[in-house]
Amino acid sequence: MTAAPVLSLEGVTLDLKTGDDYVRILRDVTFDVAAGEIIGIVGESGSGKSMTALSILQLLPPKARLTAARIGFDGADLAGLRPAELRKVRGRRIGMVFQDPMTTLDPVVQVGRQIDEAYRIHHPRAGRAEAREKSLAMLRLVGVPDAQNRAKQYPHQWSGGMRQRAVIAMALVNDPEVILADEPTTALDATIQAQVLDALMRARDELGVAVVLITHDLGVISQVASRVVVMYAGGVVEIAGTRELFADSRHPYSAALIHSRPGAHRRGEPLVAIPGRPPLMSDLPAGCPFAPRCASPYKSERCVTQRPALEPSVDGRLSACHYRDEPQEVIA
Amino acid sequence: MFLIIAVGLFVLVRLAPGDPAETLVPIDAAPGQREELVKAAREQLGLDKPVPVQFVLWFGSLLKGDLGYSFSTHQAVGQLLLDRLGPTVLLMGSALVLGLLIAIPVGIIAAVRRDTFVDAAAGTVSVIALAIPSFFLAMLGIYVFAVKLRVLPSAGMYFSGESDVGDLLYHLILPVSVLALAVAAAFTRYIRSGMLEQLGQDYIRAIVAKGAGPFRATMHAFRNSLIPLVTVLALYIPAFLSGAVVVEQIFSWPGMGQMAVNALIVRDYPVITGFGLYVAVLVLICNLLADVLYTVVDPRVRTAR
Incomplete structure (x- = not known):
């Protein structure tokens, strides 16, 4: 990475209270987001992707305990901000797009009003007309036709894909530096997905906003992201450029994930799944969390006893595998 | 809807035990006289007619906006309700x-x-x-x-x-x-x-x-x-x-x-x-x-x- 990071997570660790105990949901999550890039975060359900995004803006459930070495953003540490200061970052400088556009909008408020509101929260002196002008510009940017009239409609009058565009417009209206998009296409039809991704890319191109795209869909990643953070069991296992990751991943989990994509197989061949299931967060193995499912020929006693850290390999690739320097494609 | 409610109400009220005429006649009236007084009261209130006839009469005046008169105070029921x-x-x-x-x-x-x-x-x-x-x-x-x-x-x-x-x-x-x-x-x-x-x-x-x-x-x-x-x-x-x-x-x-x-x-x-x-x-x-x-x-x- 060349440009200075706009957002940098260092050692983000999150505990969630379940019953009487705290369970560690995120362990030492560390990565940077460069200005204007689209960075993907992939992993299975429960790997901590969404929690990572929520941690950045501290939209966590009340029973969560966040400890972070630092969540650096524009010289400040988001983890240490007071609520009032945090509010000035939320929606103003870091926007958020959630998974399900059907439930993200307030059902009893006109769509345009909700976007206006996002603008007016951060521009208290702006009039209605000014806010509406901004909203309409954003709706047009993300490809909502007839924005002027549609803004006066209620969310139930909008389709899922259109609503997600509205949510993206809402996240963009204050011209933020970063957008956190948490599975923005998962709840949508496959045909609509491409259009929503397109809207995000256009936002990046025209507004220069960095996009953190959280998804479990490697196909989406390969289409739009320039870099990928692979997460497993609450930790980062690999960070790589998208092309490098797909060509030559340095972690057996990433390799297995890429290999299990339907597109990786010839027609008629059975699909390959990663055997086993992710470990329970309350009962993580002492060594590498992926060791029980790992099919790497290099797997050794060390994998079971010693947890590998996220470190650069000899050629400068970040991987949390003891055998990061060995070629991984042999697993397949 | 309104008709069903009206019929139901009318019938239910009349099915209830007790005779309004009885309550109107003083209890200490002479035994011989009492029967006649009750009968007179019943006639005066229109209770001697069969229930269906009573209903038709009541419903007819209801349509004209007249809810009838209270048995005990003789006030118009509509006025009473308004009061x-x-x-x-x-x-x-x-x-x-x-x-x-x-x-x-x-x-x-x-x-x-x-x-x-x-x-x-x-x-x-x-x-x-x-x-x-x-x-x-x-x-x-x-x-x-x-x-x-x-x-x-x-x-x-x-x-x-x-x-x-x-x-x-x-x-x-x-x-x-x-x-x-x-x-x-x-x-x-x-x-x-x-x-x-x-x-x-x-x-x-x-x-x-x-x-x-x-x-x-x-x-x-x-x-x-x-x-x-x-x-x-x-x-x-x-x-x-x-x-x-x-x-x-x-x-x-x-x-x-x-x-x-x-x-x-x-x-x-x-x-x-x-x-x-x-x-x-x-x-x-x-x-x-x-x-x-x-x-x-x-x-x-x-x-x-």
């Missing part, structure tokens, strides 16, 4: 408004500060208030404020026939407080649970992600929690406007509830049926009003243009 409506609307309306004015902020705060001392306190007080019967509270109020402290009147609307607003307000304090407490207790719970449901929704988190403060997020949740509240109010208001039988009785409040109880005691058929019709119409109006209100609070109900 009683004012005091009841005043009493119940004030209680409802006051109760909601308490319940809305308390319910919202209890939901927002869930599982804190404030929430627990609001919950405990409302359970206690719901558990105490209103007649007990009413008598307690009379005992403390009217008998012991002598600061509030115990009954009636005015001191001595004169109508003075200050005097009226003074007489309203006790009964309204008793009724408002019950309203507040019930609605605090409705509002709290409605708010809790809304505060847990995704759109609230999205609003916080926009940079909204807690107040703005709460207002969005409150706006949405009004939708189920309309249903509850539509069911509650008719029951409320038909008068609080017990409380009106205790405070000698000249309202609907008191009128209905007195009419039942003397089997005053026209008044009972008139009251029944009033309640039925109220239910219909409130349901209609609720449907209209839904379109105001919930854009999803509005038909697509």
Whole structure:
């Protein structure tokens, strides 16, 4: 990475209270987001992707305990901000797009009003007309036709894909530096997905906003992201450029994930799944969390006893595998 | 619909045991005379005719807006209802408004500060208030404020026939407080649970992600929690406007509830049926009003243009 990071997570660790105990949901999550890039975060359900995004803006459930070495953003540490200061970052400088556009909008408020509101929260002196002008510009940017009239409609009058565009417009209206998009296409039809991704890319191109795209869909990643953070069991296992990751991943989990994509197989061949299931967060193995499912020929006693850290390999690739320097494609 | 209600009411009232003519004739009338007096009364009231004939006569005049005359006081039932409506609307309306004015902020705060001392306190007080019967509270109020402290009147609307607003307000304090407490207790719970449901929704988190403060997020949740509240109010208001039988009785409040109880005691058929019709119409109006209100609070109900 060349440009200075706009957002940098260092050692983000999150505990969630379940019953009487705290369970560690995120362990030492560390990565940077460069200005204007689209960075993907992939992993299975429960790997901590969404929690990572929520941690950045501290939209966590009340029973969560966040400890972070630092969540650096524009010289400040988001983890240490007071609520009032945090509010000035939320929606103003870091926007958020959630998974399900059907439930993200307030059902009893006109769509345009909700976007206006996002603008007016951060521009208290702006009039209605000014806010509406901004909203309409954003709706047009993300490809909502007839924005002027549609803004006066209620969310139930909008389709899922259109609503997600509205949510993206809402996240963009204050011209933020970063957008956190948490599975923005998962709840949508496959045909609509491409259009929503397109809207995000256009936002990046025209507004220069960095996009953190959280998804479990490697196909989406390969289409739009320039870099990928692979997460497993609450930790980062690999960070790589998208092309490098797909060509030559340095972690057996990433390799297995890429290999299990339907597109990786010839027609008629059975699909390959990663055997086993992710470990329970309350009962993580002492060594590498992926060791029980790992099919790497290099797997050794060390994998079971010693947890590998996220470190650069000899050629400068970040991987949390003891055998990061060995070629991984042999697993397949 | 209205016809079915009218027939049902008329038949049910007449099926009830007891003879209104009997109650009109003095008990100490001479044994021989009594039979004849009862018979005369029955003829005078039109009760000697077969029930279907009675119904047709009654329904015919009902269509002309005439609800008949009270057996005991000979007042026109329509006028009687109107006379009683004012005091009841005043009493119940004030209680409802006051109760909601308490319940809305308390319910919202209890939901927002869930599982804190404030929430627990609001919950405990409302359970206690719901558990105490209103007649007990009413008598307690009379005992403390009217008998012991002598600061509030115990009954009636005015001191001595004169109508003075200050005097009226003074007489309203006790009964309204008793009724408002019950309203507040019930609605605090409705509002709290409605708010809790809304505060847990995704759109609230999205609003916080926009940079909204807690107040703005709460207002969005409150706006949405009004939708189920309309249903509850539509069911509650008719029951409320038909008068609080017990409380009106205790405070000698000249309202609907008191009128209905007195009419039942003397089997005053026209008044009972008139009251029944009033309640039925109220239910219909409130349901209609609720449907209209839904379109105001919930854009999803509005038909697509």
